[in-house]
Amino acid sequence: MTAFVSALDLFSIGIGPSSSHTVGPMRAARAFAEQLARGGAIDRVTRITCSLYGSLGATGLGHGTPDAVVAGLAGLKPDDCDPDQVRGAWSRLGSEGGTVHIAARHPITMTQSDLTLEPRTRLPGHPNAMTLQAWGDDDALPLAEETYYSVGGGFIRREGDAAQEAEALRHPLPYDTADELLALCEEHGVSFCDIARSNEVAVHGEEGIDAGLDAIWAAMAECVEHGLATEGTLPGGLGVKRRAPEVRRRLEEYDRDAAHTAGLRDTSTEWLHAFALAVNEENAAGGRVVTAPTNGAAGIIPAVGHYYLRFVPGADREGIRRYLLTAAAIASLVKKNASISGAEGGCQAEVGSACAMAAGALCAVLGGTPRQIENAAEIAMEHHLGLTCDPVAGLVQVPCIERNAIASSTAVSAARLALHGDGTHLVSLDTVIETMRQTGLDMMTKYKETSEGGLAVNVIEC
Template sequence: MSVYISVSELFTIGIGPSSSHTVGPMRAARAFTQDLLDRGVLSQVTKVVCTLYGSLAATGVGHGTPDAVVAGLSGLTPEDCDPDRVRGAWSSLHVDSRCMLAGVHEITFTPGDIVFQPRTRLPAHPNAVALTAWAGDGGRPLAAETYYSIGGGFIRREGEPVSTGGVDQPLPFDTAEQLLDICATEGCSISEVARRNEAAIHGAAGMRESLQRIWAAMVACVSAGLSAEGTLPGGLGTVRRAGELKRALDSASDDHDDCRGDWLLAFALAVNEENAAGGRVVTAPTNGAAGIVPAVAHYYLRFVPGAGFDGVEDYLLTATAIGALVKANASISGAEGGCQAEVGAACAMAAAGLCAVLGGSPPQVENAAEIAIEHHLGLTCDPVGGLVQIPCIERNAVASSTAVTAARLALRGTGAHRVSLDTAIETMRQTGLDMSHKYKETSLAGLAVNVVEC
């Protein structure tokens, strides 16, 4: 078995504001109707009811979960849908509204056909969505499935085994220690380990195409965020700041250290403001933490002499290896592990990637990732108003700075350090288990209850 996850799975192109609450539920709803279509029974369906449990119900409206479900039932996919078709898909429904299941079969679908159960948490995962389809006037359901949105846009159908990947990889690893041993034995970098495994999954050409597509989407998201203005939706009155910061920096000299750091902040703010607006983003590894990896990569390209796409490729591959370790051995789900699982994981990925492209050895890269995770342990997920805005947007900017600092600290060392990355990841897992559910994306404690929404 290998924990390695393909770069095209860890970095998926979707829409905001949440990979677990928007992208995952959309995929689940689409999978449900697609299964009915494949079985030849979709035309019999007269009614569909969706029940959201736990965190999906508690903060679902602010995260666009009901809209995503309606879009998914209609056959839309987060990778290529028009975000405007998702926004308001549920809130605009009325008693006589219709939904075109899988784009081919029309039924009546009303706001009440999505049910919220915030106090009910299913054992397998806090993010659960149950879908039931009926034929005729009721009676026995035609089909019923429960899906779990397990973070980063990944979903798992109840009863299905946890996927371990279907392709034998030439350099499998389960832990950071094993990864470092491979690097030492093969005399290669962490990015090279990921590259060989990636080539086994998709081929060298497929790997490069995926990396180019992912990077192009990241660039487009940063560009859109830097050029947009106005107030973000949701009622908090959160004003976009990335564009204003960019305009101020355009007239300043990049040679000044403060300007370099401020550009890093602008890149991160740009992505997460786009995410909060429901725009096109790349899960990295989640939407709530989507700004960190692209921000640090933009920082590398702008300020490191000789930087280019080959370096970005190594950066993303290194980040993928680290992200795979966190996902497999802890979690990247805010509902499961708090924000340490999202922003902490993204910070570790970015720190490792930057350390690698700045010439760090595998032990130094591992150290950079460990530093990043260690200083996010215990970070709660308590979004005000159930929106991915406060403190989420600023948190990405701060964590981007932490990633750069972690990389620089690791580069100043030999790679030897007291706390291993494996230990930090295991500590994250244990901390997530111990953390009260009130601090895990439910908006039932912390800032979410101490900030007046007005």
């Protein structure tokens, strides 16, 4: 199957705090509820249970996974639901139970104990696994049972499903590796975004892909705006204060003074940090975010995109479309040949991938050649190899929020550095992606989104 994944799938509008632990489980639970409705068994269901395995069991509470499962069973979709309907959906059930309308139609009573956390049990398909069972009056056998894997970026896979090949047949310019993508660019005299656009148009049409990209960027921009304006302390018990609004106020004041004073410092990097902080604070609060390619790394693509619009002369909406298409083309390579899941590859698979996407995409809109774009993505990924996923208290806050800000700076630096060369370099993007895959396989499980190693066990939660 071709590596190419549509930007409209990679950049999915959802809610925080995690694409793999919140968005994916919500989609899986909703799919299970819809299956019950289609199969005609829903009216016989009296109880539904869910077991969360591996990483979902280890950090599910901090990531709001039980809430997401209950909301998904009730028919809510992460791309258009009210985040307030999801927050607390499980905790509100209590030990006595509460009513949940499965697929928004069939009422059953659920209790908190209907969802169990089993972090020590790891299923072979993926570290993020969950099994849903629907029961009737007879408790001997379930009416229905499905196991789903949340494979990163909000994507889910049902156990036993074959790979989908149909979409690949509709892509006129398929590729599996960066070398193949570069060859297509040279053959047709175009760039990464043009190859991606040709594939997108074959599926969505010209107007469809433009409308989709504009909607994605609008959601990213709204997230940045909301994050820059919202004060307060993030939920979860760590007492992490939102910093983006204060950074914004200071930078606005400084920039006003700079307009009348010569020799003051350039604040573009600090604004870049503020944009990233804004997004990841929104994500940590369970707000509306766009997976890029995950929620834990959601701040990097919008931050670098805002940097482009604010500080690059001539930046425009069409440039943002090229930026998103280029980023999606790079993400497709990582998803196909390694992973974008922190539970599978550590944070190198999330923040490292997002940094590579943003670096290559910024290089593209700054006028880089295909080989310079590939070089920028490689530089960014190379310097995130081995990065662990060790969220303190299982929350996507420490070190995740700051990590997005720093990676945004790395993306800009990688793009600028690549533009000073001619695209010739020793380590290829394909090589660094394969190295990331191997590093993820070698990485101990406790450093892959289980909160059992690294900062997660060395920071006192208070």
